[in-house]
Amino acid sequence: MTFFDLMRRNAWRKRLRSVLLMFSVGIAFLIYGLTASFVSGSQGAAGASDNLLGVFNKSGRGLPLPFAYLNRIAADGDVAAVVYTARMRGFVEVAKNVVVVSAVDPSAIAAANGKELGLTPELIAALEEGGDRVLVGRALAEAQGWSVGQRIGVTSQVMKEDGSRDWTFVIAGIFEGADASTDTYFMLARYDTINAARARDKDTVDAFVVRPREGVSSGLLAARIDALFANSAAQTRTQSEKQFLEAFLRQFADVGLIVSLVVGAAFVTILMIAVNTMLFAVRERRFEIGVMKVLGFSGGRIIALILGETLFIFAVGGVGGLFLAKLATLSIGPAFGLVFSAEVLLKSVAIIAGLGLLTGLLPAFSAMRLPIVNAFRSR
Known part of the structure; x- marks a missing residue:
């Protein structure tokens, strides 16, 4: 029997106890995987750009900006591309089924943000076919269960000139996004059509998206853009995509702190349960530990044996929990902004190793320091 076989057999000595402990570990890492994926997706850790800039109204993101700002921003030599967008919120069929329509210029969105959204020339041509x-x-x-060619109706907050709030569109194509972390839970419409039909805020936009030229500092360019409109009626605040997402979430709560507290509580609880369980398991095997010492097992090998058992239990339970978290992000991730990134996986592996070693330290040193005479007296 190899050392690994001995460690594995000891871990499965009490199967029900081992399974319950692995289940508890799995639940803890399922919670961690989902919460960490939420932070990764919602705060833009995985998909938000530090270089792509958004220009918003300084007084509030929901307030409009004049369309005329476009030419002044584009005139800056450090701007590679700029596109405007007017967001229209509404719902499909029932009020809870909320959707967002971003009204843009097709060619401009392709130049400024086409790579991130996965906008191919064929998709842009399809969008330009009709208003x-x-x-x-x-x-x-x-x-929504939509497909290309389907006609859809959106009831929007934006009123049309005829007094109606019902907008009808035809799906010309579906864009995929550059990767799984890209937000694709919205639709793109033509600005000229929306602007001509709406009753209010004509010739205004909600934001400008700016792509700096290669080698240009996005922070310096953002400051220069805001300086252009410092004395205007509608002053601007320019932020990177990542900065905006983080600031938006902080308006509601410190998501990172909340996640840390929830996950910390789960891990502290599982740590206490696991340490107590392993101490009890070592007490059950006092006689066997004494026999191993008589046979020549050193203190270091006994420590390695106990630590190996706890690592095995945490590895099996942790991998199971992370696997379920990954399945959850694949099924509901796009709708809820969950991104199970490589960073989340690496942190999870490190936590599994750290908790496994931390859990086994006290039982391992207890077994190492056990006198042989005391061990034999336990039989």
């Missing part, structure tokens, strides 16, 4: 055409993100299309 009622829209491109739908993959996440939104799957959630």
Whole structure:
């Protein structure tokens, strides 16, 4: 029997106890995987850009900016591309089924943000075919069960000139996004069509998206753009995509702190349970530990044996919990902004190793320091 076989057999000595402990570890890492994926997706750790800039109204993101700002921003030599967007919120069929329509210029969005959204020339051409055409993100299309060529109706907060709030579109294509972390839970429409039909805020936009030229500091360019409109009626605040997402979430709560507290509580609880369980398991095997010492097992090998058992239990339970978290992000991730990134996986592996070693230290040193005479007296 190899050392690994001995460690594995000891870990499975009490199968029900081992399974329950692994289950507890799995639940803890399922919680961690989901919460960490939420932070990774919602705060832009995995997909948000530090270089792509958003120009918003300084007084509030919901307030409009004049369309005329476009030419002044584009005139800056450090701007590679700029596109405007007017967001229109609404719902499909029932009020709870909320969707967002971003009205843009097709060619401009392709130049400024086409790579991140996965906008191919074919998709842009399809959007330009008619004023009622829209491109739908993959996440939104799957959630709604939509397909290319389907006619959809959106009841919006934006009123049309005829007094109606009902907007009708035809799905011209579905864009995928550059990777799994890209937000595709919205649709793209033509700005000229939306602007001509709406009753209020004509010739205004909600934001400008700016791509700096290669080698240009996004922070310096953001400051220069804001300086252009410092004395205007509608001053601007320019932020990177990542900065905006983090600031937006902080308006509601410190998500990182909340996640840390929840996960910390789960891990402290499981640590206490696991340490107590392993101490009890070592007490049950006092006689066997004494026999191993008589046979020549050194203190270091006994420590390695106990630590190996705890690592085995945490590895099996942790991998199971992370696997379930990964499945959850694949199924509901696009709708809820969950991104199970490589960073989340690496942190999880490190936590599994750290908790496994920490849990086994006290039982391992207890077994190492056990006198042989005392061990034999336990029989």
